[in-house]
Amino acid sequence: MSSKVIHAIYTDDDLLMQAVKQTREANYHIEEVYTPFPVHGLDKAMGLAPTRLAITSFLYGLVGLSVAISMMNFIMIQDWPQDIGGKPSFSFLENLPAFVPIMFELTVFFAAHLMVITFYMRSKLWPFKQAENPDVRTTDDHFLMEVSVGKHNVKDMSKFLSDTGALEVNLINK
Structure with a gap:
């Protein structure tokens, strides 16, 4: 069974942080965020548990x-x-x-x-493991937020993510 996710691509880390906060407030589930460098406070904005x-x-x-x-x-x-x-x-x-x-x-x-x-x-980082990066631009200068579609309307989610400042919004079948 394939699941659908939406990839929203951003060009600024501050814009990404604001989008993550807005996405969580709208009760959308963020699967993962891919960034070219560590973004301070992103783990708290995503609601991740502290590391042990x-x-x-x-x-x-x-x-x-x-x-x-x-x-x-x-x-x-x-x-x-x-x-x-x-x-x-x-x-x-x-x-x-x-x-x-x-x-x-x-x-x-x-x-x-x-x-x-x-x-x-x-982290499941084994020797010779293939990269799981969904978009090559996230290793250079773009930020990608992967949001699970679930039972939500795809058009509404795409519009919402575009309104948060996303450069691109793509529907992906996993």
């Missing part, structure tokens, strides 16, 4: 900290304790100041790398 990526980053940092502590405790205290510079490594707490930089680095390493992997998986 920061929470996962914190959890990944805790995993990195845990790995660092357990790794250093095993390597430097249990498995092969050494007398380095006259400082014997017989207790983790006695040597904690020397371990702080390693704990910090592994915390940041795990948080950064696992957060990037999570972002790519969540």
Whole structure:
């Protein structure tokens, strides 16, 4: 079953923001907005939920900290304790100041790398994936708002989107 969407193309980000607000006020469902650069406040104007990526980053940092502590405790205290510079490594707490930089680095390493992997998986950005950009001009200087037709009248929606300042309004079968 194919669904119909309307692509409204804009040439200015301020005009796009105003159009998004008007479209939401008119109770039309915005599927996606394609922009050539990040538009500040667009996520709030579209009514998108805040991201939980920061929470996962914190959890990944805790995993990195845990790995660092357990790794250093095993390597430097249990498995092969050494007398380095006259400082014997017989207790983790006695040597904690020397371990702080390693704990910090592994915390940041795990948080950064696992957060990037999570972002790519969540965004469905796989290696060698074909681009899903509906109009090539949105990578240069145009903005595209994709609005679901649903049970609405196509002519009324097209007129409404034209009145919001859209340069082009096209009906697309998905």
